[in-house]
Amino acid sequence: xxxxxxxxxxxxxxxxxxxxxxxxxxxxxxxxxxxxxxxxxxxxxxxxxxxxxxxxxxxxxxxxxxxxxxxxxxxxxxxxxxxxxxxxxxxxxxxxxxxxxxxxxxxxxxxxxxxxxxxxxxxxxxxxxxxxxxxxxxxxxxxxxxxxxxxxxxxxxxxxxxxxxxxxxxxxxxxxxxxxxxxxxxxxxxxxxxxxxxxxxxxxxxxxxxxxxxxxxxxxxxxxxxxxxxxxxxxxxxxxxxxxxxxxxxxxxxxx
Amino acid sequence: xxxxxxxxxxxxxxxxxxxxxxxxxxxxxxxxxxxxxxxxxxxxxxxxxxxxxxxxxxxxxxxxxxxxxxxxxxxxxxxxxxxxxxxxxxxxxxxxxxxxxxxxxxxxxxxxxxxxxxxxxxxxxxxxxxxxxxxxxxxxxxxxxxxxxxxxxxxxxxxxxxxxxxxxxxxxxxxxxxxxxxxxxxxxxxxxxxxxxxxxxxxxxxxxxxxxxxxxxxxxxxxxxxxxxxxxxxxxxxxxxxxxxxxxxxxxxxxxxxxxx
Numbered sequence: 225x226x227x228x229x230x231x232x233x234x235x236x237x238x239x240x241x242x243x244x245x246x247x248x249x250x251x252x253x254x255x256x257x258x259x260x261x262x263x264x265x266x267x268x269x270x271x272x273x274x275x276x277x278x279x280x281x282x283x284x285x286x287x288x289x290x291x292x293x294x295x296x297x298x299x300x301x302x303x304x305x306x307x308x309x310x311x312x313x314x315x316x317x318x319x320x321x322x323x324x325x326x327x328x329x330x331x332x333x334x335x336x337x338x339x340x341x342x343x344x345x346x347x348x349x350x351x352x353x354x355x356x357x358x359x360x361x362x363x364x365x366x367x368x369x370x371x372x373x374x375x376x377x378x379x380x381x382x383x384x385x386x387x388x389x390x391x392x393x394x395x396x397x398x399x400x401x402x403x404x405x406x407x408x409x410x411x412x413x414x415x416x417x418x419x420x421x422x423x424x425x426x427x428x429x430x431x432x433x434x435x436x437x438x439x440x441x442x443x444x445x446x447x448x449x450x451x452x453x454x455x456x457x458x459x460x461x462x463x464x465x466x467x468x469x470x471x472x473x474x475x476x477x478x479x480x
Numbered sequence: 481x482x483x484x485x486x487x488x489x490x491x492x493x494x495x496x497x498x499x500x501x502x503x504x505x506x507x508x509x510x511x512x513x514x515x516x517x518x519x520x521x522x523x524x525x526x527x528x529x530x531x532x533x534x535x536x537x538x539x540x541x542x543x544x545x546x547x548x549x550x551x552x553x554x555x556x557x558x559x560x561x562x563x564x565x566x567x568x569x570x571x572x573x574x575x576x577x578x579x580x581x582x583x584x585x586x587x588x589x590x591x592x593x594x595x596x597x598x599x600x601x602x603x604x605x606x607x608x609x610x611x612x613x614x615x616x617x618x619x620x621x622x623x624x625x626x627x628x629x630x631x632x633x634x635x636x637x638x639x640x641x642x643x644x645x646x647x648x649x650x651x652x653x654x655x656x657x658x659x660x661x662x663x664x665x666x667x668x669x670x671x672x673x674x675x676x677x678x679x680x681x682x683x684x685x686x687x688x689x690x691x692x693x694x695x696x697x698x699x700x701x702x703x704x705x706x707x708x709x710x711x712x713x714x715x716x717x718x719x720x721x722x723x724x725x726x727x728x729x730x731x732x733x734x735x736x737x738x739x740x741x
Contacts, residue, residue, distance in 0.1 A: 308568075311567075320562075321560060329568060337686070351597045357618070
């Protein structure tokens with residue numbers, strides 16, 4: 225009787241151990257609606273070469289100025305790697321001057337003579353530019369503004385460049401519950417890190433949607449990433465060039 | 481001989497160490513008189529010539545159309561000055577005015593990490609809404625300093641006192657050294673300045689800053705907090721600069737590292 229009881233316990237343990245474990249896939253966002261509501265689309269214009277080169281070449285940026293002044297109604301404009309020589313006239317500040325927009329600069333690296341980073345332009349008067357810093361690791365910056373959607377919605381548009389793994393943790397730690405307050409992060413990430421970034425977020429963040437965008441044509445070292453709360457979803461990007469500068473027009477839908 | 485060389489070497493090491501533990505900042509405050517008396521290009525040329533790291537601007541317009549300054553119609557002052565002086569710039573709206581906005585601004589040699597426009601209290605009989613524009617700025621050594629530009633109420637000492645009390649409360653929230661600059665509309669012997677700003681490091685002299693055509697009072701100031709983090713290396717009220725009805729004030733501050741005090 226005693227032996228039988230022992231065998232029963234062993235059998236139960238073995239059966240439990242052999243049972244297929246439920247695969248832990250980390251956090252998976254629910255599917256968004258298939259149908260797109262055009263009235264709730266935000267457009268962000270992201271100018272980037274998706275590599276480590278500076279954005280503006282000798283051809284300059286007059287076509288971009290013309291586009292902002294005449295054609296486009298994007299909520300914000302991002303200029304990846306529109307680096308600045310400290311104390312010298314800056315291209316993004318010049319675009320802001322010529323388009324009467326407000327400029328902000330989100331630096332990846334800063335020295336006494338050079339700031340490497342992303343310029344950002346917005347049209348409305350802004351009360352606050354926001355940002356978070358993990359010293360020597362990451363700076364993500366942007367601003368809060370009203371998006372003129374079907375109903376006006378307050379969104380915080382931020383950007384950063386992800387180039388090293390330690391930035392994953394810095395980003396998640398600093399985001400905290402930030403995504404819940406309609407914070408949309410659009411930036412660039414090294415191709416080599418994209419998969420790992422996705423996996424890291426799945427296990428360290430909740431209630432988010434992460435999308436990547438890589439243009440079909442041409443080899444790039446970076447791709448765009450779009451990190452949003454669940455009530456927003458990235459609906460794709462259209463690649464083009466303005467003058468000689470590559471542009472990705474990103475559409476993000478507000479799902480209410 | 482050997483001992484002398486050793487002492488010199490040690491002295492040099494100590495000097496280098498002290499230098500590495502402080503940062504020099506050239507700080508300017510300038511009330512622009514909404515560009516009535518000079519072009520923005522002239523102002524930018526002047527600002528650039530002073531090589532400031534931080535500039536607090538007052539009486540800045542954003543796309544207004546003023547009868548008294550027709551040449552500035554439609555211009556975004558901060559953008560113009562930032563571009564032409566090779567600095568970064570932000571604008572803080574105080575009021576809607578003449579088809580655009582009127583307020584204060586900040587120019588910075590280094591990128592701005594965060595900024596916030598804060599409304600100041602406006603008790604009767606204050607004439608108009610006043611603001612403070614707060615910017616956190618990362619310096620090349622990766623330390624962060626908070627720079628504030630403000631323009632206080634002109635017609636009521638009661639309102640100015642309330643505004644200074646508010647600023648003093650607000651800066652308690654900040655975790656970095658603070659530099660506050662602007663047009664306080666109060667003379668050095670006023671209660672607002674004497675007791676309201678007592679805890680701050682005063683980083684200007686007593687020379688008159690207003691009016692440029694007939695200087696009679698000082699109302700433009702630069703301050704630092706905590707007081708023991710700052711040294712004043714140089715300060716100058718430029719009475720030769722007639723681009724506005726105020727004189728620009730420039731101070732060179734030494735910002736000591738925390739471990740240094």
